[in-house]
Amino acid sequence: MNRHAIWAIYRVEMARTVRTLLQSVVSPVISTSLYFVVFGAAIGSRIDQIDGVSYGAFIVPGLIMLSLLTQSISNASFGIYFPKFVGTIYELLSAPVSYLEIVIAYVGAAATKSTAIGLIILATSSLFVPLHIEHPFWMLAFLILTAVTFSLFGFIIGIWAGTFEQLQLVPLLIVTPLTFLGGSFYSIDMLPGIWRTITLFSPVVYLVSGFRWAFFGKADVSLGLSLGMTLAFLFACVAVIAWIFRTGYRLRT
Amino acid sequence: MQPAIAISGVSKTYASGFNALKSVDLDIKHGEIFALLGPNGAGKTTLISIVCGIVNRSSGTVSVNGNDIDRDYRMARSLIGLVPQELTVESFETVRSALTFSRGLFGKPANPALIEQILKDLSLWDKRDAKIITLSGGMKRRVMIGKALAHEPKILFLDEPSAGVDVELRQDMWAMVRRLRESGVTIILTTHYIEEAEEMADRVGVINRGEIVLVENKEELMRKLGRKQLRLELRHPLDAVPQALAGYGLELSADGGTLTYTYDNQSERPGVASLLRDLVTEGIAFRDLDTLNSSLEEIFVNLVRKAS
Numbered sequence: 001m002n003r004h005a006i007w008a009i010y011r012v013e014m015a016r017t018v019r020t021l022l023q024s025v026v027s028p029v030i031s032t033s034l035y036f037v038v039f040g041a042a043i044g045s046r047i048d049q050i051d052g053v054s055y056g057a058f059i060v061p062g063l064i065m066l067s068l069l070t071q072s073i074s075n076a077s078f079g080i081y082f083p084k085f086v087g088t089i090y091e092l093l094s095a096p097v098s099y100l101e102i103v104i105a106y107v108g109a110a111a112t113k114s115t116a117i118g119l120i121i122l123a124t125s126s127l128f129v130p131l132h133i134e135h136p137f138w139m140l141a142f143l144i145l146t147a148v149t150f151s152l153f154g155f156i157i158g159i160w161a162g163t164f165e166q167l168q169l170v171p172l173l174i175v176t177p178l179t180f181l182g183g184s185f186y187s188i189d190m191l192p193g194i195w196r197t198i199t200l201f202s203p204v205v206y207l208v209s210g211f212r213w214a215f216f217g218k219a220d221v222s223l224g225l226s227l228g229m230t231l232a233f234l235f236a237c238v239a240v241i242a243w244i245f246r247t248g249y250r251l252r253t
Numbered sequence: 254m255q256p257a258i259a260i261s262g263v264s265k266t267y268a269s270g271f272n273a274l275k276s277v278d279l280d281i282k283h284g285e286i287f288a289l290l291g292p293n294g295a296g297k298t299t300l301i302s303i304v305c306g307i308v309n310r311s312s313g314t315v316s317v318n319g320n321d322i323d324r325d326y327r328m329a330r331s332l333i334g335l336v337p338q339e340l341t342v343e344s345f346e347t348v349r350s351a352l353t354f355s356r357g358l359f360g361k362p363a364n365p366a367l368i369e370q371i372l373k374d375l376s377l378w379d380k381r382d383a384k385i386i387t388l389s390g391g392m393k394r395r396v397m398i399g400k401a402l403a404h405e406p407k408i409l410f411l412d413e414p415s416a417g418v419d420v421e422l423r424q425d426m427w428a429m430v431r432r433l434r435e436s437g438v439t440i441i442l443t444t445h446y447i448e449e450a451e452e453m454a455d456r457v458g459v460i461n462r463g464e465i466v467l468v469e470n471k472e473e474l475m476r477k478l479g480r481k482q483l484r485l486e487l488r489h490p491l492d493a494v495p496q497a498l499a500g501y502g503l504e505l506s507a508d509g510g511t512l513t514y515t516y517d518n519q520s521e522r523p524g525v526a527s528l529l530r531d532l533v534t535e536g537i538a539f540r541d542l543d544t545l546n547s548s549l550e551e552i553f554v555n556l557v558r559k560a561s
């Protein structure tokens with residue numbers, strides 16, 4: 001294991017986060033606060049409770065997930081796309097590092113950052129609504145698992161993307177709709193029949209549901225299913241990455 | 254001993270269908286400075302990129318110090334430092350952190366003293382905490398050299414090292430290359446400047462259209478380079494070169510009308526003046542004469558033309 005290489009990449013990636021502290025941390029905090037103002041206060045005042053939880057508190061897990069997904073994907077995709085774009089990838093390709101080490105370093109850095117942002121949003125939320133977390137361990141486990149899974153997904157997008165437009169395309173066209181259909185702001189029981197069925201195809205449903213269970217002890221789908229689907233998506237991403245590195249897809253000509 | 258780099262039957266066809274390398278065989282010896290000389294588009298960068306693991310080859314094998322670049326890629330790659338042709342640097346990093354990163358990436362533990370020494374050798378020490386984006390092109394090139402040296406490679410590739418480089422950096426760079434060679438580092442540089450190959454290399458390989466057309470010691474090339482020919486058009490054809498002129502190694506054309514005298518700078522053969530004197534003594538008259546100066550440039554152009 002080339003520990004020095006993993007650490008070198010990880011440090012550079014984290015240094016970029018620190019350099020762009022304002023947009024990487026402050027902006028999710030601001031947008032979360034806005035969600036609370038709009039959804040929690042304006043809409044929430046018309047919705048009493050969902051599953052015995054106040055609407056303001058109910059949306060906290062979904063909001064964290066929303067940021068976690070977008071942050072994981074954008075961090076990881078940018079992290080590997082950027083060296084491709086400016087050409088510094090040559091150094092990575094010529095270095096004595098294994099694929100596993102590259103993935104650990106980039107995905108690890110992206111996941112660290114998005115997990116931190118998730119926790120910051122959690123802290124921000126607690127300023128708006130009283131929060132009690134039923135299963136803190138599982139909450140953290142889902143947080144990290146999701147961060148890692150979607151950082152892997154972002155890594156794939158970063159390797160696939162040939163232009164900055166493409167880099168934005170997947171988050172815009174797929175991830176945002178999936179998140180909104182993923183029960184972030186409502187219980188999927190509240191949807192009409194056909195939509196309910198459609199949302200069950202969104203992996204985000206399972207993430208949010210599991211995460212919400214960790215908070216309130218109640219969920220749309222069972223914990224086992226949540227965990228299983230998340231892990232399945234994780235392994236799918238790992239498989240794609242393994243294939244990418246084996247074939248040199250979009251990395252080596 | 255195994256060669257520093259052994260390239261055998263390496264060819265490359267890009268996805269576009271373009272055949273950039275055609276079964277290249279090449280051995281690089283330990284501790285030498287090897288110049289890969291060829292016109293733009295000859296395949297120099299492609300070959301280097303394959304050895305360094307940046308481009309996949311279509312066929313053939315490459316080993317570095319006996320380590321196969323696929324099977325023993327860690328060992329092979331950790332021996333190599335690469336300064337690529339294009340200026341590509343992480344703009345927002347500082348100079349020192351860029352070198353520290355490269356060293357770590359190649360699996361070496363941090364060594365601030367060594368990084369300091371490299372930065373000083375490259376006249377970058379004053380700029381150590383500057384963001385790379387604020388540096389001039391020449392300075393960025395120095396940073397790239399520093400990055401390549403940060404993990405103390407045993408083999409250094411310099412791809413078109415003097416492209417767009419000012420005189421000062423060129424001199425610094427060559428001084429550094431010589432120092433590295435003295436410390437046992439093998440150096441491979443690519444260039445399309447003949448003077449550069451002449452000035453720096455121990456051996457020169459000429460590549461054209463994806464084929465190695467010549468590999469030779471520089472001295473050998475220099476001999477060819479220094480070679481001159483004097484051609485004499487005779488008034489009256491000769492049947493044979495007269496005995497008295499045997500010491501000159503003259504060549505007589507088939508029709509007996511032209512005498513060619515080949516001599517070079519280092520040669521022991523008597524000079525042109527004495528030949529002309531001896532011709533007069535022998536009563537051989539000539540109508541015209543001209544001299545040919547065969548330079549490396551000419552050899553190169555000939556080779557390249559022949560191959561195409």
Ligand SMILES: Nc1ncnc2c1ncn2[C@@H]1O[C@H](COP(=O)(O)OP(=O)(O)O)[C@@H](O)[C@H]1O
Binds near residue numbers: 273292295
């Ligand atoms: N990614 C690529 N796809 C297709 N053709 C390429 C690619 N890279 C280089 N080539 C072609 O291969 C040939 C050799 O290129 P290169 O190795 O860069 O030459 P050199 O370094 O000797 O100038 C050129 O004709 C170039 O256009």
Ligand SMILES: [Mg+2]
Binds near residue numbers: 338412
């Ligand atoms: Mg080139």
